[in-house]
Amino acid sequence: MIRDITIGQYYPAESPIHRLDPRVKIVCTLLFLVSLFIQNSLPGYVIATIFLGCVISMSRVPVKYIVKGLKPIVILLMFTVVMNLFLTRGGDTLVHFWIFTITEEGLRTSVFMAVRLIYLVMGSSIMTFTTSPNGLTDGLEKLLRPLNKINVPVHEVAMMMSIALRFIPILLEETDKIMKAQIARGADFESGNIIQRAKAMTPILVPLFVSAFRRANDLAMAMEARCYNGGEGRTKMKPLRYKAQDRWAYVITVIYMIVIFAVGRFVPFKLWIF
Amino acid sequence: MSIALEHVNYVYSPGTAYEKHALKDVSLEIAQGQFVGIIGHTGSGKSTLIQHLNGLMKATSGKVLYDGQNIYDEGYDMKRLRSQVGLVFQYPEYQLFEEDVLRDVCFGPKNQGLSAEECEKCAREALDLVGFPEKYYRQSPFELSGGQKRRVAIAGILAMHPKVLVLDEPTAGLDPKGRDEILDQIEHLHRETGMTVILVSHSMEDIANYVERIIVMNRGEKMLDGVPKEVFSHYKELEKVGLAAPQVTYVMHDLKERGFQVSTDATTIGEAADEIMRSFHD
């Protein structure tokens, strides 16, 4: 049930994408997200689809897994589509009944918006699926190191992030366990109206908070026992170093950016209204 | 009210990198009133197995029969099943949530639809059964000691009047005194109420003295199933899978090897002592 939430999780596998330097994945993911916003045309989306498709198939993460990651945004997605569909005006009217009007521009915007949102989530989940939380933090820490000069506690922020990421699966597992234990005591989470259901959550939330605090306390104790005192003077066992494959990944992504920008701007191909 | 598993398989996260075949073709039957121990190394599938008994997990293939009826049948009353097969999870104290002990124990009966007075009656009976002192009834469950918390959690299940009580490693994390107390209490419960008790453990020593039947799990398969004497006679195989027979089994086998005329059946220290005394008198 609750274990189905896969967003932000690491999926261990042997793949060229998994082996890339985390910095490459962070930067290239950002570039990919930007690429979704610098164009808004059918040819542009075709190229983004091809790029994303190639990366997904190379990553060896099951597509099923990535699609599952979309679950949490379904409501946001529907909201966006509906708002854009009815509120954006422009071009010929396609459908009109009572107070609702769907125009060509509305349909176009809502479809493109939906694709954009989906790719946004898929693109970023590919990054988290293929990078271990530790890798992600190391990469981020190294990328943001220049900010240290203006007194941003980069190491601490990165450490906090990695702990938070690490705790997602632990807390999900805990929730699952507590839920089962309460179901065994006859608790019912599935029936009743919204208020009854919210009330039914108490037997899960109270133990979950108690356990989260207990774990946080244990972790702090364990870190202190090992003399952890922040990033000052701390060295890495496996320092990040760019390899040939990482340079190639940058090159390919930059080429992709140029192509998508050029095609999005200068290829005026249109299929019906898209 | 027997429980039977027929060729049950369970696979975690099928089709992903996390795939794990946790139960492999497990078949067994437990009659009403039995006191059964399920034993196995950590990760052998004990917890997975017992969650099938009250329908919390659905077998990937195979059947689970309660009272002769397949619980996966369309329209089977799962809620009734769950109140008849009470499942106490490992570290059950982590599921406590109410403001005081009595109210927490009332949670189960309340979900069964009993009135407030009936709930409280059931709760008091259950707390009494596990030997929880009345003066702490109004205390917050979070302020109790580990052993007491566990009693409250077990009472929370007992208050639902289950016909079958399943306990997943009820002694985990307790000191030897707390462990013995809980086990004695469980045996007392079994004698008093006559309900089926299924006790999960990874330690032979713990359950050898209490149960009348032992099921040994190994890597998701049922390896041995029989009365303790019979299971312990396979002590060499048990060792191979990281389990050990009780120490008296080793003592008796050693004695026999050195030429003493003792039978190697003894499973408790008392039985062993009697047997040794008998061999001297002969």
Ligand SMILES: Nc1ncnc2c1ncn2[C@@H]1O[C@H](COP(=O)(O)OP(=O)(O)O)[C@@H](O)[C@H]1O
């Ligand atoms: N939620 C889960 N997802 C994937 N694998 C699991 C999960 N829970 C348990 N397992 C695996 O299934 C096997 C059996 O686990 P479990 O039934 O908990 O064993 P035991 O209770 O005997 O220690 C173990 O190898 C464990 O790693």
Ligand SMILES: [Mg+2]
């Ligand atoms: Mg277990």
